[in-house]
Amino acid sequence: MALRQTYLSMKSKLPPGAETVLVMRGRGNDDLAPAEELFHEFSELKGEFVPGCGYPSAIHYAWEKSDYERRFRSQIRANPRALARLKELADRATTRDIFLICYEGEDKPCHRHLLLEIAQEEFGAIVDPRPFRPAGDPNSP
Template sequence: MTVHTTYFGGVSQFEPADDAEVIGVVRYPKDFVERVTDRNVPALAPPANLLDAYKTVEASAEADGAAFPSDVAWQTVRFEPRYLNYLRSFPGPQAVIEELRERASERDIWLVCWEKDCRWCHRRLLTKEIVAELADVEIVHHPDPTTLDVGRNESDEESSPNAALADFSTPEA
């Protein structure tokens, strides 16, 4: 079985199989979310204070011309440890993760949110939590992060294209 991750625009592009379960994991869903997912589970989204802090720092970094605004925000707000602490500290997310572990051992599941690049997305962390205790379950990110131009935008032609996910992960203690 496989746990896939993608963003809402990727659902139609990467086409989950008919028997796969497509789960939104966003705090603030738009109306179309229920049309492109089987359900949305806000309990697995980042807590509002973390998400708001991330977006505020990302916008400021972008306005300041930072090469990698998402990475600046990710590091500044300590997104990874804070999100993992949230998942591990509350019974709601823990119960849903346990349910998703059971489902992932039986069929493919897709986790979907707003962020295209999984390097700066809670889906990557959530997926690792789901499969941590499972054997023979693969993780596939759509799009593959090694195919994305990291931090590249129209005004930044000197960014390093195709950086690997490992280039942006924090060493685990």
């Protein structure tokens, strides 16, 4: 049992009984989503991406140019409600799998990965950072 992560299109493929927590804005867990300012800046920077500029994708470009990781970590650590929610999830993940879910696929940077790291750093959460693979997937562990 662990705190895990995946993306929205995999939600229907999760094992029965797996708990899911949508960590996108407007899905009931806004404390665990990027602040509107960061989200909008990130989105604008994705639109400025020019292929061949040294980044593999618009998301990678925007992630670095917005200083996303540092800003998101600061946002979460400065928000007592976000930390309390992460602690609650970390505690419950000792007895069941809990999946943090967002839009970005596994090959892109995403704040849900940072949430797992913060939960592990702050609360000693049991974390399984491996990408979720449905049963029968040839890439399943």
